Amino acid sequence: MEDIYSARVLEEYKHPKNFGTLSSPTHQSKEANSCGDTIHMFCTVNNSVITEIKFSGKGCAISLAAASLLTEFVKGKTIADVNKLTENDMHQLLGITVPLSRKHCARLALTSLKEALEK
Amino acid sequence: MNPRQDFPFFSKRPELVFLDSAASTQRAKPVLDAMQDFEESHYSNVHRGSSTLSEEATESYEQSREIVATFIGAQPEQLVFTRGTTEGLNFVAQARTYASVLYTELEHNSNVLPWKMRARQTFLMKPTDLTITPDELNEALQEHKPKLVTFTHTSNVTGITNDVKELCKVASDNNVQSVIDFAQGAASSPIDIKKVPCTFLAFSSHKMYGPTGIGALYGADLEAEKPFQFGGGMVDAISENNITFSPSPQKHEAGTPPIVQAVGFAAATTYVKEHQRYIKDNVKGKLAKALTEALHSVPGVSLVAENTFIGSFTTSHHSHDVAYLLGAHNIVARSGHHCAQLLAKRINPTGTVRASLGIYNTQEDIQQLKEALEQTMKKLA
Numbered sequence A: 001m002e003d004i005y006s007a008r009v010l011e012e013y014k015h016p017k018n019f020g021t022l023s024s025p026t027h028q029s030k031e032a033n034s035c036g037d038t039i040h041m042f043c044t045v046n047n048s049v050i051t052e053i054k055f056s057g058k059g060c061a062i063s064l065a066a067a068s069l070l071t072e073f074v075k076g077k078t079i080a081d082v083n084k085l086t087e088n089d090m091h092q093l094l095g096i097t098v099p100l101s102r103k104h105c106a107r108l109a110l111t112s113l114k115e116a117l118e119k
Numbered sequence B: 001m002n003p004r005q006d007f008p009f010f011s012k013r014p015e016l017v018f019l020d021s022a023a024s025t026q027r028a029k030p031v032l033d034a035m036q037d038f039e040e041s042h043y044s045n046v047h048r049g050s051s052t053l054s055e056e057a058t059e060s061y062e063q064s065r066e067i068v069a070t071f072i073g074a075q076p077e078q079l080v081f082t083r084g085t086t087e088g089l090n091f092v093a094q095a096r097t098y099a100s101v102l103y104t105e106l107e108h109n110s111n112v113l114p115w116k117m118r119a120r121q122t123f124l125m126k127p128t129d130l131t132i133t134p135d136e137l138n139e140a141l142q143e144h145k146p147k148l149v150t151f152t153h154t155s156n157v158t159g160i161t162n163d164v165k166e167l168c169k170v171a172s173d174n175n176v177q178s179v180i181d182f183a184q185g186a187a188s189s190p191i192d193i194k195k196v197p198c199t200f201l202a203f204s205s206h207k208m209y210g211p212t213g214i215g216a217l218y219g220a221d222l223e224a225e226k227p228f229q230f231g232g233g234m235v236d237a238i239s240e241n242n243i244t245f246s247p248s249p250q251k252h253e254a255g256t257p258p259i260v261q262a263v264g265f266a267a268a269t270t271y272v273k274e275h276q277r278y279i280k281d282n283v284k285g286k287l288a289k290a291l292t293e294a295l296h297s298v299p300g301v302s303l304v305a306e307n308t309f310i311g312s313f314t315t316s317h318h319s320h321d322v323a324y325l326l327g328a329h330n331i332v333a334r335s336g337h338h339c340a341q342l343l344a345k346r347i348n349p350t351g352t353v354r355a356s357l358g359i360y361n362t363q364e365d366i367q368q369l370k371e372a373l374e375q376t377m378k379k380l381a
Helices: A007-014 A061-074 A079-084 A087-094 A100-118 B008-012 B029-041 B052-071 B085-095 B113-118 B134-144 B164-173 B259-274 B276-296 B319-328 B341-347 B363-380
Strands: A027-032 A038-046 A049-058 B079-082 B100-104 B121-125 B148-152 B177-181 B200-204 B215-219 B235-238 B243-245 B310-314 B334-336 B352-356
Touching (some): A007 A061, A007 B363, A027 A100, A038 A061, A038 A100, A049 A100, A061 A087, A061 B319, A079 A100, A087 A100, B029 B259, B052 B079, B052 B215, B052 B259, B079 B085, B085 B113, B085 B177, B085 B200, B085 B215, B100 B134, B148 B164, B259 B276, B276 B310, B276 B363, B319 B352, B319 B363
Parallel strands (some): B100 B121, B100 B148, B177 B200
Antiparallel strands (some): A027 A038, A038 A049, B079 B215, B200 B215, B235 B243, B310 B352, B334 B352
């Protein structure tokens, strides 16, 4: 069994980047999954470009590490860039083979971000 | 006595520490033997045809019903074979439309959803503690005046057993029908239905060392209930304008029933009955205590209930992370809401880790859990 709790995943879980809130986000959304995990995304978007991004919430190591890595990755990217991202991109960011039972954990941050940018 | 030897699973998978019996137990050898013998030597469809073989199979099937009914102190005609506890509870919810049903916060989803979907009105009772007291139930019944109340015998999250005898008496005194979800109690707590005045009781074979795909529903008066499924083997006569259903329990078992599984189920009830003293003294006694002590000894672990055979706990980490990492140490435990979301969310929004004991668990299993949990907590810290 591959250890999905890699050094990278554990580091992002223990010290997540961009964890917090924005006081005046232009876009935000809070999404939950069936486990009870929640990821609240806050973004500032200027001319379709994400200039600031934070997230808050509760979740497992995979969902929090995914949120940390995703928020770091999308800084400076456009809404169109984000909309092109897929579950596989999330797995690549995490750098692990995400087992079937944990795919929803890896997906939550992306779902929340896409939902925020749609509003 | 070493019941672990009765489970071939552990000789094939000696590396595993199986602590997920609350989800489903492993199969006992006498169960597997009974099923194999029936498959190889007696199998035929039941209640159909007049061949000797069919009569032989029917006799085994009905004998299995008698054994399972006797296990809970019921008569065979009061027991319908179902697919499991879930189907049993759905049976009750669908056989008639209840105007109002009271359920509790301690229930598995299978004892919530059928009522939410089928009853005209439902009321949720939130016990103060993790157990249902007769006084609190009486208060709730007086306040809401439901037609039926449903509650768990033993919680699948905490392992706490309710005093169902007293609860059923309270229901009866209020002229309210009662349903017991006996799924978690069947393997651990003997029940004599003659002393517990419930209207219905449902349980599953696969949580008591028997096969999946079969369970039983006890009904005090199943003859009075309408069938909720329709098909072959349940009518005496049918014409264009008239249907005469067979007497209970046949009228409630449409289609070919799980015949082989019924034989296995009966063998499982016999196995549990023969080991009731061991289960009481060890699984619910010494091992439950050792499980509590082991979990208490790991820093950062909080137990939901003490000295029960279901050790649910929380940590500062997500339950899925902890259970997954325990899996890397060959510990089979479960995480999340355990299909009891109302209760799990009350305890912890992201669920609990659940290490549940069966007859085959040992002190060594608990020691291995403790060591694996210590390493898991270090890794996540």
